[in-house]
Amino acid sequence: MELICPIDQRCSHQIAALLRPPSPPIVQEYFDQLISKRKCQGIKVKQNGDLGKGVFSETDFEEEQLIFKDEMLVGVQHPSNKIDCLVCSYCFKFIGSIEKQIGRKLYLKTIGIGNSSHNGCQSNSSDDEEDNHYVQNHHSSENGASSSSGSTIPLPMMAVESLMNGELTLPYSNKFPLPSVVSCLGGCEEAFYCSKSCAEADWESSHCLLCTGEKSESCSRKALLKFIQHANETNDIFLLAAKAISFTILRYRKLKASHMSEQEKPASSMLGTDLSILLEAWKPISIGHKRRWWDCIALPDDIDASDEATFRREIQELAFTSLQLLKEAIFDKECELLFSFEIYGHIIGMFELNNLDLVVASPVEDYFLYIDDLLYPEKKEAEKITQPYLDALGEDYSNCCQGTAFFPLQSCMNHSCCPNAKAFKREEDRDGQATIIALRPICNGKEVTISYIDEDLSFEERQALLADYGFRCRCPRCLDEER
Numbered sequence: 233m234e235l236i237c238p239i240d241q242r243c244s245h246q247i248a249a250l251l252r253p254p255s256p257p258i259v260q261e262y263f264d265q266l267i268s269k270r271k272c273q274g275i276k277v278k279q280n281g282d283l284g285k286g287v288f289s290e291t292d293f294e295e296e297q298l299i300f301k302d303e304m305l306v307g308v309q310h311p312s313n314k315i316d317c318l319v320c321s322y323c324f325k326f327i328g329s330i331e332k333q334i335g336r337k338l339y340l341k342t343i344g345i346g347n348s349s350h351n352g353c354q355s356n357s358s359d360d361e362e363d364n365h366y367v368q369n370h371h372s373s374e375n376g377a378s379s380s381s382g383s384t385i386p387l388p389m390m391a392v393e394s395l396m397n398g399e400l401t402l403p404y405s406n407k408f409p410l411p412s413v414v415s416c417l418g419g420c421e422e423a424f425y426c427s428k429s430c431a432e433a434d435w436e437s438s439h440c441l442l443c444t445g446e447k448s449e450s451c452s453r454k455a456l457l458k459f460i461q462h463a464n465e466t467n468d469i470f471l472l473a474a475k476a477i478s479f480t481i482l483r484y485r486k487l488k489a490s491h492m493s494e495q496e497k498p499a500s501s502m503l504g505t506d507l508s509i510l511l512e513a514w515k516p517i518s519i520g521h522k523r524r525w526w527d528c529i530a531l532p533d534d535i536d537a538s539d540e541a542t543f544r545r546e547i548q549e550l551a552f553t554s555l556q557l558l559k560e561a562i563f564d565k566e567c568e569l570l571f572s573f574e575i576y577g578h579i580i581g582m583f584e585l586n587n588l589d590l591v592v593a594s595p596v597e598d599y600f601l602y603i604d605d606l607l608y609p610e611k612k613e614a615e616k617i618t619q620p621y622l623d624a625l626g627e628d629y630s631n632c633c634q635g636t637a638f639f640p641l642q643s644c645m646n647h648s649c650c651p652n653a654k655a656f657k658r659e660e661d662r663d664g665q666a667t668i669i670a671l672r673p674i675c676n677g678k679e680v681t682i683s684y685i686d687e688d689l690s691f692e693e694r695q696a697l698l699a700d701y702g703f704r705c706r707c708p709r710c711l712d713e714e715r
């Protein structure tokens with residue numbers, strides 16, 4: 233396969249301009265604005281030459297205090313997880329009802345979609361390419377409700393359907409209300425929302441180009457379906473990259489429209505790509521990217537070092553195929569630079585190096601735990617109805633929403649093997665935002681750190697894992713243990 237990108241050849245200067253790291257004052261301004269927009273007072277992103285960016289406290293935090301919440305720039309639910317959980321495609325809150333969540337999952341399982349039982353929330357992704365995912369902690373589910381372990385007992389289809397279409401109400405499910413399902417504005421059957429505002433926000437930020445429904449603004453819905461299928465079969469990191477490109481194109485159009493109305497120039501002088509506007513639209517991505525995907529991806533454990541070149545070449549080919557499919561689907565002449573292979577490689581590389589896990593705990597788990605905690609005779613009465621459903625769900629009953637996302641502030645946080653903070657979802661944190669909590673008191677001016685890995689591992693094991701992130705840890709604990 234020849235990997236020649238005509239855009240790379242024709243526009244090398246403009247592409248170099250997009251890939252040039254933004255100057256420190258621009259980076260600073262970006263994060264200062266982001267922090268004030270999100271109202272996360274008490275932190276500041278500081279830049280420190282070779283050591284890169286870090287998040288610092290600007291106030292005192294107590295143990296277990298919330299330090300900040302970080303909204304994702306772009307995120308996707310893992311394709312296999314879509315069977316387990318029906319969530320808002322924009323904010324990732326669970327939607328519908330307890331009955332709909334359970335009924336839909338059993339229905340999809342019964343008709344044979346989603347046989348590949350996905351691993352639980354606490355375990356890491358088993359995909360080699362995703363091995364360096366950092367799993368966001370969420371509340372432990374050790375004391376799970378008692379479902380018949382291992383095997384599942386199927387239910388008659390009628391019982392499943394009556395749950396899914398709302399004919400049957402489960403006892404106490406009104407204690408776990410969920411927002412009703414809002415359909416996609418474009419009419420696709422893939423995106424669902426918790427509210428009209430989420431539907432509109434998603435449509436405007438990226439979905440109008442990536443929707444496969446009737447009102448899609450893509451060039452070809454057929455090509456788009458092919459792109460999505462390829463990503464689902466290979467790596468969902470391509471879906472994130474497509475969202476990032478779509479997001480940048482739409483930002484470019486909005487910025488250009490507002491420039492035109494501001495300057496009241498004749499439209500003719502604004503024909504063609506305006507590089508300065510594209511650079512502005514590209515800023516959120518330009519802050520994050522560093523290296524091309526095929527150069528920065530960690531070599532999976534089961535691949536011998538002697539096969540490294542072949543592995544990197546295959547990864548590159550995969551990305552090339554994905555880009556050709558995406559180009560057919562959503563190409564935009566004015567933003568053609570975004571469809572260069574160089575740029576695509578850097579966008580995916582950014583997600584590879586900062587691929588933070590998106591985790592939202594399931595209300596279905598809470599529901600069955602609630603039933604389990606009821607007292608006799610209420611418990612017995614309720615279980616008469618709920619137990620067959622729990623048995624049919626099996627161990628998967630507690631599966632949470634899982635995906636990958638890019639969190640701009642969290643991705644600035646440096647690692648420490650003795651961190652003073654952690655990414656942790658509290659009981660009330662029920663959407664896709666990242667939540668950073670203090671592990672111990674943090675004084676004003678201190679750097680806020682999290683651990684990218686399991687910090688209970690030995691010194692050697694930690695260093696080996698951190699090498700995948702491209703650095704050798706020199707935190708106080710490592711310096712101490714190295715001696």
Ligand SMILES: [Zn+2]
Binds near residue numbers: 322425
């Ligand atoms: Zn929502």
Ligand SMILES: [Zn+2]
Binds near residue numbers: 416417418442444
């Ligand atoms: Zn849609």
Ligand SMILES: [Zn+2]
Binds near residue numbers: 711
């Ligand atoms: Zn360390």
